[in-house]
Structures are given as structure tokens and as C-alpha cells.
Amino acid sequence: MSTVIAQQQNYQRIAQAIRYLSAKQQKQPSLAELAAHVGVSEFHLQRIFTEWVGLSPKQFLQFLTKENAKRLLRSNSVMEAALACGLSGSSRLHDLMIKTERVTPGEYRRMGAGLQIRYGSCPSLFGYCFIAVNHRGLCKLAFFDDADDEASLLLELQQEWAAAELIRDDSRATALYEQVFGAVSKSPSSSQGLFQAPSHSVVVLLKGSEFQMQVWQALMAIPLGEVCSYQQLAESMGMPSSARAVASAIARNNIAYLIPCHRVIRGTGEFSEYRWGADRKRAMLLHEHSMGS
Structure with a gap:
């Protein structure tokens, strides 16, 4: 499988994770809950998410908040x-x-x-x-x-x-x-x-x-x-x-x-x-x- 195709598949997983975290951010879901929703292991999700955006899923929740956007x-x-x-x-x-x-x-x-x-x-x-x-x-x-x-x-x-x-x-x-x-x-x-x-x-x-x-x-x-x-x-x-x-x-x-x-x-x-x-x-x-x- 080419690197670009693998990256595209990772994007799909990360997009799914983003949708879930955006919808559930008030409940602050755990990495285990997020990994179960996406259908990959916690280790794999943590790795590809961090490699892709340079932030952990937990850090993403902080980045996504309205307060942070207002600060920007x-x-x-x-x-x-x-x-x-x-x-x-x-x-x-x-x-x-x-x-x-x-x-x-x-x-x-x-x-x-x-x-x-x-x-x-x-x-x-x-x-x-x-x-x-x-x-x-x-x-x-x-x-x-x-x-x-x-x-x-x-x-x-x-x-x-x-x-x-x-x-x-x-x-x-x-x-x-x-x-x-x-x-x-x-x-x-x-x-x-x-x-x-x-x-x-x-x-x-x-x-x-x-x-x-x-x-x-x-x-x-x-x-x-x-x-x-x-x-x-x-x-x-x-x-x-x-x-x-x-x-x-x-x-x-x-x-x-x-x-x-x-x-x-x-x-x-x-x-x-x-x-x-x-x-x-x-x-x-x-x-x-x-x-x-």
C-alpha cells in the first residue's frame, strides 16, 4: 500500500475521531472510548492522531473549545x-x-x-x-x-x-x-x-x-x-x-x-x-x- 493511500485512510479515521470528539466534548471521552468508536487500538489511534496533527486527542479537545477559538x-x-x-x-x-x-x-x-x-x-x-x-x-x-x-x-x-x-x-x-x-x-x-x-x-x-x-x-x-x-x-x-x-x-x-x-x-x-x-x-x-x- 502506498504512503499516500495509507495517509488517506488515516485521514478517514481521524475525521471520524474528530466528529466523535466534537459531539462528545462536554463529556470529555477517554482514549479507550474514542478508540472503540473508531475501531482501532488505543495505541494505534494515539500514534496516528499525534503523527498527523502533532497533538494528542486530549490536546485536540482543548484546541477545539470555543474559548480557545475566541482567544485566537x-x-x-x-x-x-x-x-x-x-x-x-x-x-x-x-x-x-x-x-x-x-x-x-x-x-x-x-x-x-x-x-x-x-x-x-x-x-x-x-x-x-x-x-x-x-x-x-x-x-x-x-x-x-x-x-x-x-x-x-x-x-x-x-x-x-x-x-x-x-x-x-x-x-x-x-x-x-x-x-x-x-x-x-x-x-x-x-x-x-x-x-x-x-x-x-x-x-x-x-x-x-x-x-x-x-x-x-x-x-x-x-x-x-x-x-x-x-x-x-x-x-x-x-x-x-x-x-x-x-x-x-x-x-x-x-x-x-x-x-x-x-x-x-x-x-x-x-x-x-x-x-x-x-x-x-x-x-x-x-x-x-x-x-x-
Whole structure:
């Protein structure tokens, strides 16, 4: 079994554990109760959970509480510094040298006429990954769990690029996944899984209105493993009365993880829903939290 497939299976177990702990957090379930629910041994669950997120299940309960989320929301200095100066440090997501380009007005009008888009799916760290690319760059990245979800993502791609020629190419999708996320390895000094940055930049092709572009660029300034509210993001853009419009633009993001809409939560501290699943959102944040710690 390949490392990526094993990681994908571990994600499914961890997602199941996250759902259980989230529902039962008031009762503070023991590791034995959690392991019984997931269907693996306590030792195995403790190991894969800690390797994945850098936190034990008990620590996860503390991280997930509303009080902790509110504490993060009150700490604006990191967010302000990131927006003003950009990100730094070897563990920051955008050290992967992500470059963004926008669809030209002509390309927007033509809906992809004359373009050839290759798409496919592969196992990933966060379930299955759906990726599409054309000659300009990566134009869709999403996550899913079953065949029906994949069919819906393909329909979305067809609607987004109605006049383009779509070609299924799973090997190309796998190669792109590795280019985007790099290899997953073990740090010599740590038991947690770490991303190795690709050796060259990843070009992301964005298609949206001027306002949506501004929102997506603001998302990329949120530090790895941190969160902010919709209101805070609107304020950081100089548009404090536009929180609802910001939320709408976030919901239309077609590039999961790289344009990190998973880092935005409600002002109350709730993690809220996520286009690609609330459990997946929590898993991404926890994984990033461990990478930046």
C-alpha cells in the first residue's frame, strides 16, 4: 500500500475521531472510548492522531473549545503583521512559492473556448483530491469522499469552463498533487508528518470578479494554522461593512487549501461549515497547527 493511500485512510479515521470528539466534548471521552468508536487500538489511534496533527486527542479537545477559538480571534497582531509584511519562516504554507494569475477578460467571455483542461483524482492527506489544470496553471483543486461527490465536482468544472475540452488524466492529477503539496516525510527531530516544499513554483489560475480576487488574496495572508473571522478579514481589507460579501466570495473559492478559506471561522468562535466538509476543515487546521508549532 502506498504512503499516500495509507495517509488517506488515516485521514478517514481521524475525521471520524474528530466528529466523535466534537459531539462528545462536554463529556470529555477517554482514549479507550474514542478508540472503540473508531475501531482501532488505543495505541494505534494515539500514534496516528499525534503523527498527523502533532497533538494528542486530549490536546485536540482543548484546541477545539470555543474559548480557545475566541482567544485566537482576539490575537490580531499576527494577522496584522502578516497582512502588512507577508509571511516568513520555513514552516509557512506560502514558502511553497505559490504564484497566482487571473483569467483575462477574453478568457472569461470565451468560457474556455480553445482551451484543453486535464483533470483527475488521487488519494491525498485530506481524503480524495480533485485537480484540474490548463496550460496557464492549476484552475481547480477540491476534496471529496465518494463517487457522487466527484461527479458533482466534474459538473462544477464543466460549468466553470463550459466551452473547454475536458480530458480525464489521473496520472497528471497525481503529479500535480505532488507538485502542489510536495512529498510527505518524517522530520528527523519530530514524529509528525511534514510537507517538503516543491523545487519550483505552483501557478494558480484564478477566475472571479475584482472583489473576489481581493478576498482570495487576503486569505493567502492568514498565517499557517491561525484563524480569523469573516468580520476581521473584511476589516483587514478596509471594508468593515462587507463581512457578508466577503463570506460569499470565500464560498466561491475553487482552489482548496492553497487559497486557505478553511482558516476563516465565525466571530463566535464556531468553526462553521466548509465547502469541502467541516471535519476536513478541522483536520486541515490541526495539521497546519502542528506544522507551525
